[in-house]
Amino acid sequence: NAGVTQTPKFQVLKTGQSMTLQCAQDMNHEYMSWYRQDPGMGLRLIHYSVGAGITDQGEVPNGYNVSRSTTEDFPLRLLSAAPSQTSVYFCASSLAAGGTEAFFGQGTRLTVV
Amino acid sequence: DAKTTQPTSMDCAEGRAANLPCNHSTISGNEYVYWYRQIHSQGPQYIIHGLKNNETNEMASLIITEDRKSSTLILPHATLRDTAVYYCIVRVFNTDKLIFGTGTRLQVFP
Numbered sequence: 001n002a003g004v005t006q007t008p009k010f011q012v013l014k015t016g017q018s019m020t021l022q023c024a025q026d027m028n029h030e031y032m033s034w035y036r037q038d039p040g041m042g043l044r045l046i047h048y049s050v051g052a053g054i055t056d057q058g059e060v061p062n063g064y065n066v067s068r069s070t071t072e073d074f075p076l077r078l079l080s081a082a083p084s085q086t087s088v089y090f091c092a093s094s095l096a097a098g099g100t101e102a103f104f105g106q107g108t109r110l111t112v113v
Numbered sequence: 114d115a116k117t118t119q120p121t122s123m124d125c126a127e128g129r130a131a132n133l134p135c136n137h138s139t140i141s142g143n144e145y146v147y148w149y150r151q152i153h154s155q156g157p158q159y160i161i162h163g164l165k166n167n168e169t170n171e172m173a174s175l176i177i178t179e180d181r182k183s184s185t186l187i188l189p190h191a192t193l194r195d196t197a198v199y200y201c202i203v204r205v206f207n208t209d210k211l212i213f214g215t216g217t218r219l220q221v222f223p
Binding site for chain 1: 147149154155156157158159162200210211212213214215216
């Protein structure tokens, strides 16, 4: 059981480049979500998914796209990277809503220059 | 979603109990109280959660007031490894939305 796996761990992009942050979980969890964390701040929700084929926006969705074609994977796409997207990105998953815990990946540190 | 208020920072001596307060005065009947912590730059780690009864597990205890407007996380015997940022979050049943605040930075000293 690997839990929640994020790749890559580190990435440097140039402004305007696109890339996909990968997130995979092997726990058969229905719920998955993406957060960003800027220095000295708490995590902010970008997008989340309650199951395959269903996604919704969180607090800070602009500049990011997601899709959920399988239960296991929930990739986050940056279509045209901007310096304001420099952050640490965390993916999380949980079995179901309400009284269950969320498991977090170890993060992807993204720098946009 | 209900908002939470936590102190910015707290100190605790090693071996003593750490009591971390959280206010969530607008909490709804179907919202759970969750606690997570983040050690350095790692991904947040689940600690405990509750709806209205007090809860205890191997890591901590959670005390929720009868009106559910506030709660306290108790680490019974804090160690240096408990130094972290602790987040109190309310989470609506049937969603995966965890809305993080800025948390409490707990420093455990020798």
